[in-house]
Amino acid sequence: MRVHLVDGTYELFRHHHALPSRAADSSHTAATRGVLRSLLDLLEGGATHVGVATDRVIESFRNDLWPGYKTGAGIAPTLAAQLAPLAEAVAALGVRVWPMDDLEADDALATAAARAAGDPRVERVLICTPDKDLAQCVRGDRVVMLDRRTGAVRDAGGVRERFGVPPDAIPDYLALVGDAADGLPGIPGWGARSAAALLARYGRLDAIPPDPADWDGVRVRGAARLAAALREGRDLALLLRRLATLREDAPGVLDGGVDGLAWRGPGPDLAEWSERLGAPDLVRRAEALAG
Secondary structure (H helix, E strand, C coil), X not given: CEEEEEEHHHHHHHHHHCCCCCCCCCCCCHHHHHHHHHHXXXXXXXXXXXXXXXXXXXXXXXXHHCCCCCCCCCCCHHHHHHHHHHHHHHHHCCCEEEEECCCCHHHHHHHHHHHHHCCCCCCEEEEECCXXXXXXXXXXXXXXXXXCCCCEEECHHHHHHHHCCCHHHHHHHHHHHCEHXXXXXXXXXXXXXXXXXXXXXXXXXXXXXXXXXXXXXXCCCCHHHHHHHHHHCXXXXXXXXXXXCCCCCCCCCCCCCHHHHECCCCCCCHHHHHHHHCCCHHHHHHHHHHC
């Protein structure tokens, strides 16, 4: 079987930003409607085992570790209002959903991917998101990322081609170069090329020799400056790596195994949600799929 793990928060944001700027119809529900239709597209395309992770709020335990970590500030009220109810709507469709509070949706996806990959019946795990954080979860060609907008699949080779490092070095990479979307500043002076070159050689940021003279043939511009910045910012770099590292122990995620991801038809609340979302097609499509 193939397991599809969907980043529900990403999908919600994607559908919200795809709306016309002057959309007049159901602006407080339109993105949710788009997510449910997208999930039906996935099921109609042949997906059989599907799980969705969502964020009830943007803040998480990481905000306690780093004051600059991403928050819900600046999110449009019409979008923020759909974060918490999204999980209920997905559940009404009959799709397994993991709504996150203290942890993030990405942590749930990482947990589900690791646990699904441990089942020998699973041929492939497809993490449906283009979010670079999830690249750390890729394992060979068994756990891969799927960008549903383009159909592109990224395996371990694809991660290395895109970032210059293997999947398990992605947290170190993000710690060095930063990630504006998550509020990670990175280490001053470090960019994608320098981080990829050193991590490709040494694997982890704390394994990079403090003296650039010991960088064993790795040539990067401004080596002395980069080494000094990493020495001075070592504690920050280790903290940023911790922030960028996804948890694989999210409680309640895939505890019952992959069989619980099998879609067996819509839930009893779908008709109510279809009316609420102004989308009667949801019921028709779900019932047709269920046979």
